[in-house]
Amino acid sequence: MERTTLGDFELTILSDGNYYLDGGAMFGVVPKVLWEKRITPDEHNNIRMGLNSLLIRTGRHNVLVETGIGSKLSEKSQAIYRNQAMLIKNFESAAISPEEIDVVINTHLHFDHCGWNTYYKDGKPVATFPRAIYYAQEGELEHAHEQHERDRVSYMTDNYDPLIKSGQMKLLKGDAEVVPGVSVKVYPGHTRDLQAVIIRSGGKVAAYPSDLLSDTKHLDPTWVLGYDLYPLESINNKHRFYEAAIPQEWLVIFTHDHELPWAYIDIGEKGRPVARAIRQK
Numbered sequence: 001m002e003r004t005t006l007g008d009f010e011l012t013i014l015s016d017g018n019y020y021l022d023g024g025a026m027f028g029v030v031p032k033v034l035w036e037k038r039i040t041p042d043e044h045n046n047i048r049m050g051l052n053s054l055l056i057r058t059g060r061h062n063v064l065v066e067t068g069i070g071s072k073l074s075e076k077s078q079a080i081y082r083n084q085a086m087l088i089k090n091f092e093s094a095a096i097s098p099e100e101i102d103v104v105i106n107t108h109l110h111f112d113h114c115g116w117n118t119y120y121k122d123g124k125p126v127a128t129f130p131r132a133i134y135y136a137q138e139g140e141l142e143h144a145h146e147q148h149e150r151d152r153v154s155y156m157t158d159n160y161d162p163l164i165k166s167g168q169m170k171l172l173k174g175d176a177e178v179v180p181g182v183s184v185k186v187y188p189g190h191t192r193d194l195q196a197v198i199i200r201s202g203g204k205v206a207a208y209p210s211d212l213l214s215d216t217k218h219l220d221p222t223w224v225l226g227y228d229l230y231p232l233e234s235i236n237n238k239h240r241f242y243e244a245a246i247p248q249e250w251l252v253i254f255t256h257d258h259e260l261p262w263a264y265i266d267i268g269e270k271g272r273p274v275a276r277a278i279r280q281k
């Protein structure tokens with residue numbers, strides 16, 4: 001667990017543990033001889049990924065960004081992803097309970113971003129955060145329901161449909177302020193309606209760009225995920241994100257980096273974006 005402050009807010013990284021994804025799927029058209037210099041795949045070509053949720057304590061609200069993979073995967077899927085479902089255990093070390101969460105934000109509805117939205121109680125999906133209002137983009141839910149053959153494996157209806165039915169999940173149409181100081185901004189590319197979370201307090205800014213910039217191995221604008229539905233838009237939106245994040249020194253939180261959950265971004269010697277760890281500041 002890592003913690004820092006941003007103006008009047010307190011930010012805490014809460015991990016759901018690690019999981020493994022195919023290296024080729026994560027790096028798309030980037031040749032393996034290049035990406036394996038940054039991360040070493042195992043004998044099945046899988047690479048280790050993190051599952052970083054962000055807890056924002058604003059003083060008035062406790063906001064949770066992303067809920068990891070969760071505990072509802074089938075045995076077969078668990079054997080593939082080797083995930084650990086640790087998020088709720090890690091709540092204890094942060095001295096917070098699921099009942100204290102006021103707001104949950106899902107950047108998109110892929111299974112590895114909203115898994116702890118619900119858990120199975122007597123075989124039925126119930127809200128893990130009983131008092132929270134959950135937020136997702138309307139267009140993202142529409143796409144999830146479409147069950148397109150390209151990416152239907154990434155969507156598990158038990159992560160969101162029960163919350164829609166109960167009225168606990170609210171749908172946003174584009175950019176919005178969710179609570180004072182915490183807003184969402186849409187950056188299409190990974191999915192049509194992927195939303196980043198932007199946090200502002202005391203003149204400081206932090207951002208959770210989710211799969212627009214999943215980890216520090218993907219800082220180059222053209223190194224986009226093979227999973228992305230609109231890779232050209234991912235590239236353009238990474239540039240758009242950097243145009244604000246670099247000069248304004250945003251603290252960037254990486255959803256899938258298992259080593260460095262947050263960092264500032266600088267332009268390095270070769271003119272490429274590089275991560276600067278928070279403690280070096």
Ligand SMILES: [Zn+2]
Binds near residue numbers: 108110113211
């Ligand atoms: Zn995703």
